[in-house]
Amino acid sequence: MCKDKCCSNKHENEHSHDHSHDNCCSSHNHQDSYDECCSSHDHEDSHGDCCSCHHEDNHIENNEMCESEDNEILVMKLKGLNCASCAGKIEEKIKNLDSVIDMNLNFTTSILKIKFDGNKDKLIKTVINLVTELEPDVECIVDTGRYITKKYLLEGLNCASCAGKIEKIVSNLDEVYELKLNFALSTLEIKVDKNTQDITKKINDIVTELEPDVKVIDKDYKQETKKTKNTLTLRMLISIAFLTLGFILKTSKTGFEYIPFVLSYVIIGYDIINRSLKNIKRGEVFDENFLMAIASASSMFLGEYPEGIMVMLLYQVGEYFQGKAVESSRKSIASLMDIRPDYANITIGNKVKKVNPEDIKLGDIIVIKPGEKVPLDGVVVKGISSLDTKALTGETDPRFVKENEEVLSGSLNLDGLIEVKVTKTFGESTVSKILDLVENASSKKAKTELRITRFAKIYTPIVVLIGFLTSVVPPLLFNQDFSTWILRGATFLVVSCPCALVISIPMTYFAGIGASSKNGILIKGGNYLEVLSNSKYLVLDKTGTLTKGNFKVNNIKTFNEFSEGEVLKFAAYAESFSTHPIAKSIVKEFKNEINQNIIKEYTEIKGKGIKALVENKEILCGNFNFINSEIKNAKETSENGTIVYISVNNTFAGYIVIKDEIKETSNEAIESLNKLDVTMLTGDRKSTAKEVADKVGIKNYKYELLPDDKVSEVEKLLLNKEDRESLLFVGDGINDAPVLARADVGIAMGGVGSDAAIEAADMIIMDDDLRKIKKSIDIANKTKKIVNQNIFLSLSIKFIIMVFAFFGLAPMWLAVLGDVGVALLAVFNAMRVLKI
The missing domain is CATH 3.40.50.1000 (HAD superfamily/HAD-like)
Known part of the structure; x- marks a missing residue:
């Protein structure tokens, strides 16, 4: 099948001169030996360079196509797979199946992808039986291609912990096949059945319950979003007013000061307490809401009203500024990738109309004015201009374009008006592919990021236990005052929240990806x-x-009274069916139009070269071993470069030296x-x-x-x-x-x-600039350095405050600063990656 595809697709029209399918495909077979494949050009290039360039640029495309048919990809969602250990066992067993070539099981998304060779239905049945045997409650859903992708913007999502909860709950919806949540960009992408109804409403309900201030915006539709009034500032002012009133009543010793204190506490902290209770209902006990609620409630219970209120006030203030810092960071990253075009100008008759780039079809003519982004890939049909390609390649020098030259979406038109014929739809255009690649980069998490996520899940229950033991062990064993140690335990809980790590580390890695994209x-x-x-x-x-990779004819050496023009002509005719750069360089050097009708009995000899009748003359074109085996007077050269030897009617005509720069x-x-x-x-x-x-x-x-x-x-x-x-x-x-x-x-x-x-x-x-390798390593090193700084900064400051809290040397307000303050510092530190 591969052979037929290769020949029929690439050579059916070209190689119609008595050469077989076997000859065609054998010359493109990437398993051929060096002598067989690359001898066709005098061993100048191996299959890796010569044939991979000379032949494999045709074949590899076919190889991928053949592979996509012979080696299919089976995609399944393992709904309800919540056991990491079982996921590992499932992965191990599937890997050992005979028909499985490669596989990947993403435990976070529960998506199983299997590359296989064999009967698909049999494999599906085997996998389902295997999964059911290990995890009877897991449902295996096969991706049959009926799913569509929906994208949402979660506007105002600044809590990494809440993002994790949203991801988990939405992914468990029956309608959702696959899910990607990018916290750094506040985007949610899901795969659902085409016929699914009300999925947006369900997601909105989930998000609203977890984070009432977050807005779910369907990116597939234009929506006018009204800014919601932020009542937090008003609540803070009212809470402070009641707190002040409480102090006044306490000073006057009326005995009713607890009433304004309690009101102050409820006003500023009800949303945190509410979220904590909802999470407990769902079994999500240990998060920052629970830690703050239990710590502040402990203070209120002990009669330390100002302490409990200040915990909530400072936490809310810190969360507010932390949210602003995260939003600012997102904007900084997004600005680096601000290449998405808002509109395209299409010519309809004598008029130019602004339309959505996604509505443009292949072959449409679009007009790009000075100062506008190029919305789709295409070819200039009219006009000249300079393009700023910095957003794509990182290059600062403008690129000059004229008629018949390609332009790429995402470039900025600087000075001239140009008309462009669209060659790729928006979904296939350069800008769309780049944005999709970068936006989905967060799904491939670094090991450090994964370790921190696992660490946070284990760490929080442990610190809650330590906080509890701190509150009860000294009073019970050493006859200490309960209220003193409960307050210390509560202070311990406040500072222990892992927000700084959970937020800043993924933000740092995504900033590194953004900084890289800025540099092309x-x-x-x-x-x-x-x-x-x-x-x-x-x-x-x-x-x-x-x-x-730009091959040019460097020298033509002739023998036996053949002229350079004759040698070049016969070589050009022999190579005219090939699309390899070496063959193209010979045809280009010939410069004249080739009449393929005069080429007869064209045959590619496996691993050797080409035989053809041109103007009733037998032409041999290939490596030295091939020519030398056919005629007796061939002469080998020691010149550097790719050498193509030519004989005419069993007489050695000469050779052509081709070099790369x-x-x-x-x-x-x-x-x-x-x-x-x-x-x-x-x-x-x-x-x-x-x-x-x-x-x-x-x-x-x-x-x-x-x-x-x-x-x-x-x-x-x-x-x-x-x-x-x-x-x-x-x-x-x-x-x-x-x-x-x-x-x-x-x-x-x-x-x-x-x-x-x-x-x-x-x-x-x-932009093919090798110097960018060093740049990418520099960005990676800086990213890693900042990640390590944030880990050390967060854990060391928290540990110091925890020790102080244990010995009663840290007030609760300092613990709050140790939590939200460290998170703010970590986010700001993460953004330093963008400055490289």
């Missing part, structure tokens, strides 16, 4: 940022990474990465590999490698490295997919808008 570096998750910070080994492909930034990039162990992998022969390595300053290089050899070389490095060390691989995102997947971080030099690069890699450098 797309990182698919905080987990990759963390791995980047441990970089030790850097492995690079050559073609398209260290070099431009080294990128201007390669030397500087390699020099900046001198602290890493750098290795270059290439399919080129030794002399060519050495020439490139010497020019860019790389000492370690491997040559004449097939794709499998490249994977083996990376595997060797992975086996020798320490656990905390990371290996980065840099390739073009298409030809090096197996190695990109195997490395700790696969980095694609995919170029702006390269769909294949975005799919293949963990990190994409949008």
Whole structure:
């Protein structure tokens, strides 16, 4: 099936000159040996470079298509899977199934994805039986493609703990198949059945119950949102007024001071107490609402009314400013990705109309005025202008565009008016893919982030227990005053809240992703940022990474009275059916139009080259071994570059030398990465590999490698490295997919808008500038440093105040400051990542 797809899709019209399917597909077979595949161009490039470029740029696309049919992806939701241990057992058993190639079980979302080869129905039945055996109450729901995605903005969601509760409750709704909640951007994305009704209302009810001030906005519809009046300020003023009245009554010794004190407490703290009670009903006992409610209520119960009221007042003030800080941080991050176009100008007759970019169809002509964002990808059909692509690539220099040149959505039109023919719908456009990638990056959490989440779940019950023991053990065992120790226990609870960690750490990682995108570096998750910070080994492909991938004819050598024009002409005709850059460079150098009707009996010889009749002359075009086996007078050259040998009617006509150019930034990039162990992998022969390595300053290089050899070389490095060390691989995102997947971080030099690069890699450098690797490592290091600072800052300050509280040296208001104050500092510290 793969063979048929390959030939029918790529060569049916081109290779219609008596060559078989076998010949077509064999020449594209990525399992071919070096001699078989790359000998067609004199062993200048291996399958990794020559064939991966010469043939595999056709094949890899087909390979993915074939794989998508032969190796399907089964997606299931395991509804009700709440046991992490059972999830691990399920994962282990499914991995061992014969038909399973790869799988991933996301315990947070309960989504199971299985890449398999075989009978789908049989696998579904096996998986369901396996899951039911381990977890009888878990329901397995198969994704049949009937689901749609809905996106919501949770405006005003500043509580990380509440976000976690919303995520858990909404994901357990029967209608919800899959869920992603991005706290850093306040967005909620769900998959539901197409026929689902009232899901927005259900989500709104859940959010309102947990966080009454948070507004659920359906991003699929334009909505005018009215700003709700914030009553917190008014409540604070009234609470302070009653608190003052209580002090006055207490001074006058009327005995009724408790009434204004209680009113003050209820006014400022009723929402916290209410949320705490609701959470207890749901079994969510241990959170910041519970800690504050129990601590302040203990103070009120002991008659320390001002202390209990001040706890609530300071906590509310701190939460208010913490919310403002989080909102400010979100805006800072969002401003870095402010590339989404608000509208598109479409030409209808003689008029220009503003419409939603999502309503534009392929082939429509849009008008982009100076100062407007390019809304969709397309080709300029009229006008000239300069584009600011900084938001996409991080480059400060404008890019000049004219007719027949491509423009990418997300760019800013600086000066001229241009008309563009749309080549991609909004959903497939560059800007849409970049935004989707960055917005979903938070779902791939760093290990530190996951550890802190687990730590918070264990930590809070433990500190509640310690607070309880602090309140009762000294009075019971050492005959101490109960009221004194209850107050100390309550103070202990107040300062113990883990908000600073729960909020600031995901915020820091997302800020790191935002800072990367500002520099034209797309990182698919905080987990990759963390791995980047441990970089030790850097492995690079050559073609398209260290070099431009722009092949040019460098020299034509002729023999036996053939002219350069004749050699070039016959080679161009022989190579005219290929889409590889080497073949294209020969055709481009020929410059004349090729009449393919005069090409007869065209045949690709597996791993050797091409035979064809051109103007009734037998043309052989390929590597030296191929030509030398067919004729006797061929002469091999030692020149560096890719060599294509040509014979005409069994007479050696000559050879063509084709060379690639080294990128201007390669030397500087390699020099900046001198602290890493750098290795270059290439399919080129030794002399060519050495020439490139010497020019860019790389000492370690491997040559004449097939794709499998490249994977083996990376595997060797992975086996020798320490656990905390990371290996980065840099390739073009298409030809090096197996190695990109195997490395700790696969980095694609995919170029702006390269769909294949975005799919293949963990990190994409949008403008192919190798210097961005050092920049990404710097951002990762700063992110990790700030994460560690926030962990140390939060835990050390809290620990000190806890000790002081135990010995009665910390008043409760200091404990509140130790909680919300530390959270504020941590959020502000997280935003320093954006300044790199």
